[in-house]
Amino acid sequence: MFRYLPFLLVLALWIYAFIDCLNTPEEQVRGLPKVVWVIVILLFGEVLVGPIAWLVAGKHRGPVAANGATPSEWHRNHRTTWVAPDDNPEFLKSLREENKKDEALLKEWEADLRRREEELRRRERGEGPAAD
Numbered sequence: 001m002f003r004y005l006p007f008l009l010v011l012a013l014w015i016y017a018f019i020d021c022l023n024t025p026e027e028q029v030r031g032l033p034k035v036v037w038v039i040v041i042l043l044f045g046e047v048l049v050g051p052i053a054w055l056v057a058g059k060h061r062g063p064v065a066a067n068g069a070t071p072s073e074w075h076r077n078h079r080t081t082w083v084a085p086d087d088n089p090e091f092l093k094s095l096r097e098e099n100k101k102d103e104a105l106l107k108e109w110e111a112d113l114r115r116r117e118e119e120l121r122r123r124e125r126g127e128g129p130a131a132d
Helices: 002-023 034-043 049-058 071-077 089-125
Strands: none
Touching (some): 002 034, 002 049, 034 049
């Protein structure tokens, strides 16, 4: 089992360097074009020259965000104003407006139901259709 360990470590480093190279944006690649780095990693992977060269010299390592700031700086500058909908006055205002609309609709339905019930009672008493 232990005699296969060096081969597995070499294979793991080879695969890691290859996937890391493929996932690295072009603007973070140093020295050579990205395609050339992929070829170097694949050709010289068995002797570890390609993967180690990629890890040492091929990629700019460090905190780099899209705008050049560190990720923590980016998060500090892009905080959201509202954490939860309950804290957002715009959202709460929209809920109140929806409640008012629903209450108005309910009152219309109740008035229509009362009118229909009254009309039904008149018919049952024999008074005939109600005059509107």
